[in-house]
Amino acid sequence: MASIVPVILCGGTGQRLWPVSRAAHPKQFHPLFDDMSPFQATVERVQGELFADPIVVTGNDHRFLVADQLRHMNRSATVVLEPLRRDSCAAIAAAAEVAVRNDPDSLILILAADHAIPDTAGFHRFVERGAKAAEAGRIVTFGIRPSEPATGYGYILPGETIDGLDGVNAISAFVEKPDRETAERYVEDGYLWNSGNFLFRARVFLEELAELAPDIAKPVKQSVDKAQTDLDFLRLDPAGFALARATSVDYAVMEKTSRAAVVPSDFSWSDIGSWGAVWALAQKDDEGNAAVGRAMFHKSSNAFVHSPDTLTAVLGLDDVVVVTLRDTVLVAARDKSEDVKALVNRLAEAGHVEVSEHTRVYRPWGDYEQIDRGSRYQVKRITVKPGGRLSLQSHRHRAEHWVVVSGTARVTVNGEEFELTENQSTYIPLGAVHRLENPGQTPLELIEVQSGEYLGEDDIVRYEDIYGRD
Numbered sequence: 001m002a003s004i005v006p007v008i009l010c011g012g013t014g015q016r017l018w019p020v021s022r023a024a025h026p027k028q029f030h031p032l033f034d035d036m037s038p039f040q041a042t043v044e045r046v047q048g049e050l051f052a053d054p055i056v057v058t059g060n061d062h063r064f065l066v067a068d069q070l071r072h073m074n075r076s077a078t079v080v081l082e083p084l085r086r087d088s089c090a091a092i093a094a095a096a097e098v099a100v101r102n103d104p105d106s107l108i109l110i111l112a113a114d115h116a117i118p119d120t121a122g123f124h125r126f127v128e129r130g131a132k133a134a135e136a137g138r139i140v141t142f143g144i145r146p147s148e149p150a151t152g153y154g155y156i157l158p159g160e161t162i163d164g165l166d167g168v169n170a171i172s173a174f175v176e177k178p179d180r181e182t183a184e185r186y187v188e189d190g191y192l193w194n195s196g197n198f199l200f201r202a203r204v205f206l207e208e209l210a211e212l213a214p215d216i217a218k219p220v221k222q223s224v225d226k227a228q229t230d231l232d233f234l235r236l237d238p239a240g241f242a243l244a245r246a247t248s249v250d251y252a253v254m255e256k257t258s259r260a261a262v263v264p265s266d267f268s269w270s271d272i273g274s275w276g277a278v279w280a281l282a283q284k285d286d287e288g289n290a291a292v293g294r295a296m297f298h299k300s301s302n303a304f305v306h307s308p309d310t311l312t313a314v315l316g317l318d319d320v321v322v323v324t325l326r327d328t329v330l331v332a333a334r335d336k337s338e339d340v341k342a343l344v345n346r347l348a349e350a351g352h353v354e355v356s357e358h359t360r361v362y363r364p365w366g367d368y369e370q371i372d373r374g375s376r377y378q379v380k381r382i383t384v385k386p387g388g389r390l391s392l393q394s395h396r397h398r399a400e401h402w403v404v405v406s407g408t409a410r411v412t413v414n415g416e417e418f419e420l421t422e423n424q425s426t427y428i429p430l431g432a433v434h435r436l437e438n439p440g441q442t443p444l445e446l447i448e449v450q451s452g453e454y455l456g457e458d459d460i461v462r463y464e465d466i467y468g469r470d
Helices: 038-045 060-073 087-102 120-135 180-188 202-212 214-225 238-242 249-254 275-281 334-349
Strands: 004-009 055-059 078-082 107-112 139-144 155-161 169-175 192-201 228-230 233-235 260-265 290-298 304-315 320-324 329-333 360-363 366-373 377-384 392-394 398-406 409-413 416-420 425-428 434-437 444-452 461-464
Touching (some): 004 038, 004 087, 038 060, 038 107, 055 087, 060 078, 060 233, 060 360, 078 087, 087 107, 087 202, 087 214, 087 249, 107 120, 107 202, 120 139, 120 192, 120 260, 139 155, 139 202, 139 249, 169 249, 192 202, 192 249, 202 214, 202 249, 214 238, 275 320, 275 334, 320 334, 329 334, 366 444, 377 434, 398 409, 409 425, 416 425
Parallel strands (some): 004 107, 055 078, 078 233, 290 304
Antiparallel strands (some): 107 192, 155 169, 155 192, 169 260, 228 233, 360 366, 377 444, 392 434, 392 461, 398 425, 398 444, 409 416, 409 434
């Protein structure tokens, strides 16, 4: 059997895990359980002789998060950039087009970047079973045997076993997320959770897509034909990609094709779709409490706390979720955690920037975090990774003061270049053309104090940028 090419889809925003997950830095890139993010855990899951290097499909805004997390793992991948969101079918089609250009007979395994599958060995066993069906021309999905009548998942009704393919069934029906009573009936009748993971020959999928959804197949192909390399990324052509119909692969292909098959699977799986799901996967104490970060429970049970920076104490509460960040606190009944998305929509309507922005913002050169802000000033902590280099830039409305806390800073101001070390500082006048970089082998940390009439991030005029940003 040829190596399987994993395709990792990184396009979601994970609103149900707000306030940790936000548009600028969604849940797949946050360490929710340990030192690895769900994206990194997905990459690690598809290592070994069974797999080739993955294809990662993500958006422009998250490309450096992907690159940085791959770099920390010392893993390589082809990173494909969607110019805009067109749902899962167009993303999968683009990955299939990339794969067939490298190998016309390639098998590709479609995985979401934000799912948890703790049993890697079990997952591999079922992938090998699905690969045999894919080599026989089937478009395979993996159905998970339910552990409970969950209402947050779609379901699949398996049909007859396919001749010559042990453990692989035809599909009798796909059904949407049910209510509780319907979910209980589905479990009794042998339905499976729809995991949203797929395995097939890339060219077989593209043949079916051309037949069933040409309004997706043709523009995506054109977009890949005209794709351009940008640094370490493959940037799809936006004009072609924008013409693709936005819909899921289930609607466009799986519910219509005669080649669909399902592998009933027993590996542990979760889409980490709510804080309740995070609690279910987390390690708990004798009272059922679980925490990530700094927490204390007293006379409480079945509670979950996510608090990486602030000590959070829970007293006399059962079945609650508490998420404490520097700018936001969420307190929710655990059985209502599926409703966080509706709360986020209300917050967005009210204009709260915390819906999409964190106080800590990641950039290709490192990150910055807002510490304080007033009417005409702002204080940030800036960290520049070794070799990181900010753009050559100026500001129309603000001046800046920099104080080095640790590491070495190479500073350019109006053509003059000099270095600063710990406890040294400099001043960047309004309008000065300047740059900050880290020439050292350790992270550079400094405090920046901005002052002026306008302090927005869009007050940047870039003259030169090694990361290709406008």
